[in-house]
Amino acid sequence: MSLDAPKVQPVNGAAFTIGIAAARFNSTYVDALLHQILGHLSAAGVKEKKIHLARVPGSNELPVAAQLLARKHRPDVVIALGVLIRGDTIHYELIADAATQALQRVALDAGIPVINGVIVAENQAQAEARCLGAINRGAEFAHGALEMAGLKRRLSRPANTKKK
Numbered sequence: 001m002s003l004d005a006p007k008v009q010p011v012n013g014a015a016f017t018i019g020i021a022a023a024r025f026n027s028t029y030v031d032a033l034l035h036q037i038l039g040h041l042s043a044a045g046v047k048e049k050k051i052h053l054a055r056v057p058g059s060n061e062l063p064v065a066a067q068l069l070a071r072k073h074r075p076d077v078v079i080a081l082g083v084l085i086r087g088d089t090i091h092y093e094l095i096a097d098a099a100t101q102a103l104q105r106v107a108l109d110a111g112i113p114v115i116n117g118v119i120v121a122e123n124q125a126q127a128e129a130r131c132l133g134a135i136n137r138g139a140e141f142a143h144g145a146l147e148m149a150g151l152k153r154r155l156s157r158p159a160n161t162k163k164k
């Protein structure tokens with residue numbers, strides 16, 4: 001179990017626009033992550049009206065939703081949320097691989113950071129621990145998003161120009 005989350009960088013999110021794509025599959029877990037994330041974004045000053053949420057059926061649909069959000073709203077960052085739990089076949093693994101690759105491609109193609117908030121779990125207990133229990137992946141995703149949004153803002157300005 002990875003408990004080595006990065007140290008939180010304090011970020012003022014008041015100016016940020018954020019896209020969130022969230023799967024409805026395993027919605028108890030995904031909604032718990034979403035709830036945690038919205039709390040952290042709000043605490044960092046992100047305005048509710050600047051958060052654009054798109055729900056999709058499952059994690060397989062997250063990359064296209066992330067791309068649509070990126071195109072429509074030009075957010076500072078997109079967070080993609082899903083919970084994949086092993087079934088009887090390797091289907092979950094194929095989706096995990098494909099979604100991971102595609103989310104990264106959306107990020108690089110759009111020039112907008114995309115946080116991979118897809119939990120890949122062997123069983124319900126692993127999913128529960130990460131979404132409802134001791135391991136707060138929602139906080140990690142929110143802090144990662146805020147840090148990357150700040151980075152994008154800083155590095156998108158040409159050198160020697162003043163912050164607006």
Ligand SMILES: Nc1c(NC[C@H](O)[C@H](O)[C@H](O)CO)[nH]c(=O)[nH]c1=O
Binds near residue numbers: 023058083092
């Ligand atoms: N088994 C899980 C899925 N499966 C659904 C797919 O993501 C997709 O919606 C379907 O194959 C149609 O394209 N999705 C999850 O998010 N989590 C799972 O555990």
Ligand SMILES: CC(=O)[C@@H](O)COP(=O)(O)O
Binds near residue numbers: 087
């Ligand atoms: C249909 C799915 O996305 C997923 O539940 C696959 O489950 P299984 O591996 O048991 O077919």
